[in-house]
Amino acid sequence: MLKLTTTRSITRLSQLYNVPAATYKLKGSASLSNVRFYSPPAAGVKLDDNFSLETHTDIQAAAKAQASARASASGTTPDAVVASGSTAMSHAYQENTGFGTRPIYLDMQATTPTDPRVLDTILKFYTGLYGNPHSNTHSYGWETNTAVENARAHVAKMINADPKEIIFTSGATESNNMVLKGVPRFYKKTKKHLITTRTEHKCVLEAARAMMKEGFEVTFLNVNDQGLIDLKELEAAIRPDTCLVSVMAVNNEIGVIQPIKEIGALCRKNKIYFHTDAAQAYGKIPMDVNEMNIDLLSISSHKIYGPKGIGAIYVRRRPRVRIEPLLSGGGQERGLRSGTLAPPLVAGFGEAARLMKKEFDNDQAHIKRLSDKLVNGLLSAEHTTLNGSPDHRYPGCINVSFAYVEGESLLMALRDIALSSGSACTSASLEPSYVLHALGKDDALAHSSIRFGIGRFSTEEEVDYVVKAVADRVKFLRELSPLWEMVQEGIDLNSIKWSGH
Amino acid sequence: MPGVTAPTRGQVLSLYKQFIKNSNQFNNYNFRQYFLRKTRDTFRDNVNQKDPKVLMNVFKDAKNELGVLKRQSVISQMYTFDRLVVEPLKGRKH
Numbered sequence: 001m002l003k004l005t006t007t008r009s010i011t012r013l014s015q016l017y018n019v020p021a022a023t024y025k026l027k028g029s030a031s032l033s034n035v036r037f038y039s040p041p042a043a044g045v046k047l048d049d050n051f052s053l054e055t056h057t058d059i060q061a062a063a064k065a066q067a068s069a070r071a072s073a074s075g076t077t078p079d080a081v082v083a084s085g086s087t088a089m090s091h092a093y094q095e096n097t098g099f100g101t102r103p104i105y106l107d108m109q110a111t112t113p114t115d116p117r118v119l120d121t122i123l124k125f126y127t128g129l130y131g132n133p134h135s136n137t138h139s140y141g142w143e144t145n146t147a148v149e150n151a152r153a154h155v156a157k158m159i160n161a162d163p164k165e166i167i168f169t170s171g172a173t174e175s176n177n178m179v180l181k182g183v184p185r186f187y188k189k190t191k192k193h194l195i196t197t198r199t200e201h202k203c204v205l206e207a208a209r210a211m212m213k214e215g216f217e218v219t220f221l222n223v224n225d226q227g228l229i230d231l232k233e234l235e236a237a238i239r240p241d242t243c244l245v246s247v248m249a250v251n252n253e254i255g256v257i258q259p260i261k262e263i264g265a266l267c268r269k270n271k272i273y274f275h276t277d278a279a280q281a282y283g284k285i286p287m288d289v290n291e292m293n294i295d296l297l298s299i300s301s302h303k304i305y306g307p308k309g310i311g312a313i314y315v316r317r318r319p320r321v322r323i324e325p326l327l328s329g330g331g332q333e334r335g336l337r338s339g340t341l342a343p344p345l346v347a348g349f350g351e352a353a354r355l356m357k358k359e360f361d362n363d364q365a366h367i368k369r370l371s372d373k374l375v376n377g378l379l380s381a382e383h384t385t386l387n388g389s390p391d392h393r394y395p396g397c398i399n400v401s402f403a404y405v406e407g408e409s410l411l412m413a414l415r416d417i418a419l420s421s422g423s424a425c426t427s428a429s430l431e432p433s434y435v436l437h438a439l440g441k442d443d444a445l446a447h448s449s450i451r452f453g454i455g456r457f458s459t460e461e462e463v464d465y466v467v468k469a470v471a472d473r474v475k476f477l478r479e480l481s482p483l484w485e486m487v488q489e490g491i492d493l494n495s496i497k498w499s500g501h
Numbered sequence: 502m503p504g505v506t507a508p509t510r511g512q513v514l515s516l517y518k519q520f521i522k523n524s525n526q527f528n529n530y531n532f533r534q535y536f537l538r539k540t541r542d543t544f545r546d547n548v549n550q551k552d553p554k555v556l557m558n559v560f561k562d563a564k565n566e567l568g569v570l571k572r573q574s575v576i577s578q579m580y581t582f583d584r585l586v587v588e589p590l591k592g593r594k595h
Contacts, residue, residue, distance in 0.1 A: 056581045098591065100584025105531070116532055116573035117566075362542060416586045457531035461587045 103418045104462045108303075108453030109252050109280060109397055110420060114348075115305040115456070121351040122307060125344035133341050134332060144343040151350020158357050159278075159297060160288045161314050167333045168341055168349075171311035172279035173203040174326070175298035176246075178313060178337070179275045180207035182323035183244050183296070184216050191243030197221045197229055198438040199256075200248050201277055208246075221247075225440050226389035227256035235266060244273050249281035253422050253435040253451060254388030255397025257285060264293030273321055279303055279311070283356030284394055289314060295321050301345070305456060306352030310345040363456050370454050370463050371395035377467030378452075381474060383487075387436060387449055401441070401449040404484040405477045410450060413473040417466055421450055507553035508560045516560070517544050519567055526574040528581045530588050536570060 105113070125144070133148045135141025149163065156163040169175045184194060196208050198220050208218045219237045221229050229247065238245075245267050247258050260276055267274035275296035281287060282299045289297060297314040301307055315321050315336065329338025356363075375398055378384060383403040402410060407421040422433040432446035441449075452466070478484040483493060508516075517540070524536035543563070550556050584590060 053579050054581055055579065058583055098589060099586050100588045100590060102583040102585045104585060104587060113531065116527075116536075116577070117569050119576070120569045120573055359539075362539070366538075457535050459531065459534045459587075461534075462585075465587050 101416075103416050104465060105418045106452050106454065106458070106462070106466060107418050107420050108455035108458075109255075109451060110453070111302045111308065112305045112455050113457055114302075114307060115352060115355060117355060118306055118348045118351045122344045122348040125347055129343065131343075133343050133346075134330070147347045147350075148341055148343055151346045151353075154350040154354040154357075155299065155312055156314075158283055158287075158353050159294075159314060160290055162317065164334075165289075165314050165317050167313050167315055167336050168346055169311050169313055169337055170309060171302075172201075172277065172298045172300035173311075174337075175300075175311055175313035176201070176203045176277055177207045178323060178326055179244070179296045179298070180204060180246060181211060182326060182336075183273055183275070183321065184211055185214075185324040186322045187243045188216075191241045193217045193219070193239050193242040194244050194246070195219045195221065195234065195237050195242060196246040197223060197248070197258075199223050199227060199251055199253075199435045200246065201252055201279070204246055204248070204277055223438050226392070227251060227254050227387075227435075227439050228389055228392060229258060229263075231259065231262055231266065234263065238266075238270050238272065242270075242272050244275060246275040246277065248277040248279075249287065250278070250285060250394045250397070251388070251435065252280050252397075253433055254399045254439070255280075255394045256388040257281070257392045257394055259392075260287075260294070261292045267295075268293040280394070280397070283353065283360070284396060289316070295319075301349040301352060304352045304356050307345045307348040310342065310349050312349070359456065366456070367396045367454050367458075370458055370460060371398060373460070374398060374452060374454065374463050374467060375400075377463070378470060381471055384474075385445075387439065387441070396454045398452040398454070399436075399449055400452070401436075401445045402474050403445065403448060404481050404487060405448050405474055407448045407450055410448070410473060410477060413477060414469060417469060419450055419452060421447075507556040513544075513560070516563055516567065520544075520563070520570065523567065523570040523574050526578065528577045530585045532573075532577060 125147070129140075129144055129147065131138070131140025131142075131144045133141060133144040135145075152166050152168075153163045156166045169178065180194070180196075184191065192215070194208060194211060194216055196204055196218065200208075205220075208220075212218050221233055221237060223229050234245070245263065247260070247263055249260050250257050258276075264274050273295045274293060275298070276294055277298045278287060279298055279300040280303060282297075283304045287294075287297075294314070295316045298311065299313070300311040302309075315323065315334075323336055325336050325338065327338045330340075332338050332341065372395070375386060378398070378400050379386060381402075385401045385403070387399040387401055411419060411421060422435070432443050433449065436446040436449060454463075486493060486496075520540040521537065524533060524540055527533035527536065547556070547559055550559065
């Protein structure tokens with residue numbers, strides 16, 4: 001591994017200064033002039049020659065040290081534990097020797113890695129541009145304010161909105177809460193009814209339940225076995241006092257795309273506000289708030305390779321949607337979301353949105369290609385099913401059920417791949433996914449399902465590895481399972497009467 | 502159009518080489534692979550571009566991006582993590 005010594009890195013860094021000054025110019029920011037004066041490279045700094053700038057974070061080593069500490073406390077050595085296990089399980093950490101140990105990341109619905117180009121934008125704001133964007137009296141405020149407004153324009157452009165209609169929040173959860181609580185509270189004198197679906201994200205469902213306590217009525221729409229809502233059922237649920245319909249664009253667990261355009265048209269016809277939770281959809285499927293008649297739209301930054309801790313909400317201005325703000329304060333963001341904006345996060349979010357638009361076609365083609373490969377590979381094993389609609393789905397989210405294998409034990413056997421059996425929010429508890437339940441899957445199948453997420457930075461090599469690893473481990477776990485043995489013997493599991501003790 | 506001259510073949514090739522070199526310096530496997538793929542795709546997409554004005558803009562953007570790549574590949578070498586299970590331990594210098 002390359003040790004980056006001070007002398008070497010200073011030469012490398014000073015090389016960076018040879019890049020023309022225009023390179024460092026903040027795009028579109030008028031307040032920063034073309035001419036830049038750099039302080040000379042820190043050539044005079046004297047340190048030990050072999051002083052390393054590298055900071056290596058070895059997570060696996062820490063995990064192994066912990067495991068061996070536990071093992072020695074209980075009196076067995078870790079080697080003995082591995083030797084007592086079977087071969088497939090002993091390789092659960094690592095398929096071959098001669099390769100690294102860090103797991104492949106395939107949980108892109110939980111969060112995505114920050115794009116280096118986004119980090120490059122952010123760093124400016126954590127080093128020099130630290131002004132408060134709401135400070136109107138000095139240039140520190142002006143320069144960050146310009147950057148914030150640039151970012152707002154980039155975020156708006158992706159969904160064909162006006163920059164003034166974008167409100168920055170702390171994330172999609174806050175955006176969803178703001179809508180689900182703010183809109184009904186504003187119109188509570190005349191409207192008392194909300195409509196949402198059973199497969200929404202937890203934050204929408206919980207916010208809707210909270211509104212029930214405030215005296216609102218909520219209709220939770222059912223979905224069919226493909227995960228799609230029925231438009232006729234939605235139309236039947238609409239009442240004269242309905243004020244809001246909230247349907248997510250792309251489901252976080254099964255990747256199903258709801259018919260947003262049709263729902264938007266239906267809501268507009270009935271003069272009801274339409275909110276869509278686009279945390280998983282923004283930048284990943286084509287969306288146009290005007291064409292789709294969307295009045296409110298929640299966005300999350302860390303799902304589009306941006307920084308964590310920021311999101312946004314689109315609030316339509318014509319016809320105007322009124323919201324009672326959750327937070328009282330200085331009246332920033334049109335008074336809907338008070339509190340000082342975080343320019344590093346906002347600028348990073350803006351850059352991430354810009355890249356989503358710029359790389360849209362390339363990313364789509366790449367994700368589709370890998371997704372097809374992964375789906376074909378996984379479904380080639382027997383008794384595996386793809387959950388959700390095969391046609392109306394975002395290819396980057398693949399939810400597969402492996403019958404006769406327990407999902408959590410499969411995840412344990414796949415320690416070299418970072419996966420989850422559903423949303424990250426429910427991964428701590430062992431309850432089966434409510435989304436799969438809503439699709440009519442039984443407990444056993446809901447328990448044995450795993451979600452694979454593919455993104456911009458996934459590679460073909462990784463997909464090949466995952467297909468092979470999953471096939472091996474599923475085969476191994478099924479051989480341990482008595483249920484699998486019965487299935488192989490041709491016994492119908494539903495015909496068995498399990499006697500209670 | 503007077504005043505606008507397309508970058509020469511030598512300039513473009515040198516830029517391409519620098520992109521590949523700097524992409525290869527990412528310590529992070531996924532970022533390295535992505536920027537290598539993106540570099541190849543971007544240069545291939547513009548291989549038949551003849552309009553000097555468009556070419557000059559593409560060239561200018563690419564130079565900005567090279568700056569980003571140079572800075573970020575250095576950062577990637579400073580903050581390193583374990584190699585991925587698909588990455589061979591030998592055969593790479595860093």
